Amino acid sequence: MATVTEGLIDCAELSTREVNTLLRGLADGDQVRLTNLDARHNIAVGLHCQAQITIDGDAGYYVAGLCDGPDVVVTGHAGNGAAENLQSGSLTVAGDVGAGLAATMRGGRVVVAGSTGARCGVLMKGGDVLVGGSVGAFSAFMMQRGRLVICGDAGEHLGDSLYEGKIFVGGEIASLGADAQATPATAEEEAELRAHCEAHGVTPPSSFTAVTSMRTLYSFDAGAWKSS
Amino acid sequence: MTSSNGTIQSAALALEDPTLGTSPNALFSPAVIADIQEKAHLGRYRLRGFGARRELPSLDDLTIIPAGLSRMALEGYREHCSATTVIGTRAEVPLTLDIPIGIAGMSYGALSATAKTALGRGATAVGTFTTTGDGGMLDAEREASKQLVYQCLPSRYGFTVQDLQRADAVEIVVGQGAKPGTGGLLLGAKVSGEVAEARSLPEGVDQRSPVRHPDWLGPDDLVIKIEELREATQGRIPIMVKLGAARVVDDVRLAVKSGADAVVLDGMEGGTAASPEMLMDHTGIPTMAAVVEARRALDSMGEVSEGVQLVVSGGIRHGVDVAKLLALGADAVTIGTAALIALNCNKPVFAEDYAALGTAPGACHHCHTGRCPVGIATQEPELEARLDLEEAALRTKHLLQALTMEVQMLARACGKSSVHHLSPEDLRALSPAASAMTGIPLAGTAIPT
Ligand SMILES: Cc1cc2nc3c(=O)[nH]c(=O)nc-3n(C[C@H](O)[C@H](O)[C@H](O)COP(=O)(O)O)c2cc1C
Ligand code: SF4
Secondary structure, three states, X not given: OOOOXXXXXXXXXXXXXXXXXXXXXXXXXXXXXXXXXOOOOOOOOOOOOOOEEEEOOXXXXXXXXXXXXXXXXXXXXEOOOOOOOOOEEEEEEOOOEOOOOOOOOOOOEEEEOOOEOOOOOOOOEEEEEEEOOOEOOOOOOOOOEEEEEEOOOEOOOEOOOOOOOEEEEOOOEOOEOOOEEEEEOOHHHHHXXXXXXXXXXXXXXXXXXXXXXOOOOOOOOOOXXXXX | OOOOOHHHHHHHHHHHOOOOOOOXXXXXXXXXXXXXXXXXXXXXOOEEEXXXXXXXXXXXXXXXXXXXXXOOOOOOOOOOOEOOEEEOOOOOOOEEEOOOEEEOOOOEOOEOHHHHHHHHHHHHXXXXXXXXXXXXXXXXXXXXXXXXXXXXXXXXXXXXXXXHHOOOEEEEEOOOOOOOOOOOEEOHHHOOHHHHHHHOOOOOOOEEOOOOOOOOOOHHHHHHHHHHHHHHOOOOOOEEEEEEOOOHHHHHHHHHHOOOOEEEEEOOOOOEEEEEHHHHHHOOOOHHHHHHHHHHHHHOOHHHHOOOEEEEEOOOOOHHHHHHHHHHOOOEEEEOHHHHHHHOOOOOOOHHHHHHOOOOOOOOOOXXXXXXXXXXXXXOHHHHOOOOHHHHHHHHHHHHHHHHHHHHHHHHHOOOOEHHHOOHHHEEEOOHHHHHHHOOOEOOOOOOO
C-alpha cells in the first residue's frame, strides 16, 4: 500500500479505495496533493479530518461528498454531486461543475469559479455556495436553509418550493419556481455579497436579486387536513 | 298511479321493488359518497396513514401443503429448523440475523422516539435489525439496535456521515409500496421543535419530501452513488435498494445492475404514516405478485445477481404470510404495521381519543394527524408517555418471536430443516387469479402422471 510522500500522492497505480483510505489517515492540518486521478469518481468522500486536499486536474462525481471537515480544491472541473451533503470544510473548484452541486449540503463553503449544471444547491440545508458563473434549471429546488450566490444567470424554476434558504442572482433568472419570489437585494446585502465575492476571487456582478420563499406552500391547507 | 301527486308515485315505485328505497348503490356506495363530499369540502385529495384498505389478491389465496407419505415432516417441537438469515452477503460484514424478519424503515417524526427505541430493543432481543426512516438516526435508536439499517432517502433529512459510518447497512429508498412514485409527507402537527431541527426545517411546517434523489437521477448515476456510499463506509456494510412494487422486473434488474447488495421490495399493501388515500389503494402491485416477479428478475440475471438477497414487505400479518413469501422467493421480510400493532396501535384503550379523531379502535388510520391515542405516531409528550418503553420492547420481541415460530412450524410440517428451504413447490393456489399471478398450480388440478 502506498503512503503519502511529502504531501504528494500519485494516484496512477492506486484504486479509489486506496486513495480514500490514505486520505482517511490524514490528520488535521495535513496538506496533500493528488495527481493522476484522471477525473475519477468518489475521491475524498466520507472524510472527517480538517486536512487540505488538492486534486490536480479534474474530479469526477461526488468529489468531497459526505465530508465533515476537509478543505478540498479541484484545479480543473468537477462532476455531478460535488460536495453533496458537505457538513463542514470546503470545496473550491477552478473550472465548471456538473449537476447537483452541493446537493443537501448542511454546512461549510463551496466556491466554483465557473458555471454548474442543473439542480445546483438542491435541498441545501445550510452552508454557503458561491458560483462565479451561471447555474442550470431547478437550482435550489426545495432548498431548506443556507445561502446560494450566483453571479451569472439562473436556469428555469429557480428556488422551486424553497423553504428558508436564501438565493442571490447577479444575472438573468430564466424563471422562478413555485412559491419563489424575487426582490432587489438590500444595500447591506449588496455590500456583503460584493465583499464575499472578492474574498473568494470572484468578480461580483453590478447588482444582485434576492430570491426567497413566499411560504404559501408551508401549510398543505389551512388546517383542514387535521380531520381527514 | 296516474295521479300527479308525487307521494303517490313514490309509493307505487316502492311497491315495484321494496328494497329500492334503502339499498345502497353499488357504484356510488356510501363510502364513495362520503369521499366525494369530503373532497368537495377540502378542495384537495385526502390523506391518511396505515396502508391499502380495499381487498386485493393476497397471500390468503395460497395455501401451504405440508408433508405426508411423499415426504417426511420434521417433529414440530424437537427437530432443528434453522431461521438464520444473512442479508448482503457480498459485503465484508453482512447483516446476520437469527430470524428472517426485520423491522421496516419508519421515520422518527412519523413515530415517537419511544416507539423507535422500543422497536430497536425488541428487534435486538431476537437477533434481528431495525431500520431508520425519513428523519435521520436517533441516538437512542442506535443504542437500542444491535443491527441498524440506515435509510438514504431523497430528502436526506438528518443524513450525516457520522451516522452513515455507524450504520450496519444502508438502504437507498427509491420508493414505497404505499405510494410508489411519490415523496413523503409529515404534517405540521408532527414537526415539533426537535423533529424540525433534525430535518433542518421550520417548526410546524407541513413538510414534503421529494421523490427524486437530489444527486442522482437514473440507474447509471446510481452505480456511482452506491460506490460513493461504499467508499464512505470502506465497503464494510451492505448497500441495499428499496423499491415500491410497480415495474418490478425492470426495477429489480436495474437495482442489481447498479450494484445493490440486496433489493428491498415493498408491495402495494405496504403501510405508511401519511399518504394520499388514492395512492394506497390504486397504485402498485400486490406483494404476492411482486415477490414472484422479483424472484424471476433476479434469477434471470445469472451471475450478476449471485449473492443479492431479496427482502420483501407489504401487508405481512403473521408467520403464514412470512412462510409463503419465503416459499415464493424472498430471502427475508420486514414488517411495519404489524410491529406498530404489537406496540399498541389500534388497541381498544383511550377510546375517547380515537373518537375525537373521528375513528375507533380497530379502524384507526390517523397516523398523519400526530394525535395517536396510544403514543406511537405522535410527537406530543403527553401522548408519547402512554407508550411504556420496556413493555413495548417486550411486545415487539414477542411478536417477532411468535412469527418466527409460526414460520418454523410450517417449514417443519413441510419437512424443511431451514425456513429458507420453503419453495414454490410447498404451495398451491386457491384461486385462478392467484395461480395466474404466481405460477403456483391451482389446488385440485394435479393429474397423476
Ligand atoms: C408509520 C410508518 C412510517 C413509515 N416511514 C417510512 C420511511 O420513513 N421510509 C420508508 O422507506 N418507508 C416508510 N414506511 C414504510 C415501511 O418501511 C414499510 O415499507 C411498510 O410499512 C411495510 O408494510 P407493512 O406496514 O404492511 O408491514 C413507513 C411505514 C409506516 C407504517
Ligand atoms: S393507533 Fe396510532 S399508530 Fe395506530 S393507526 Fe391510529 S394513529 Fe396510527
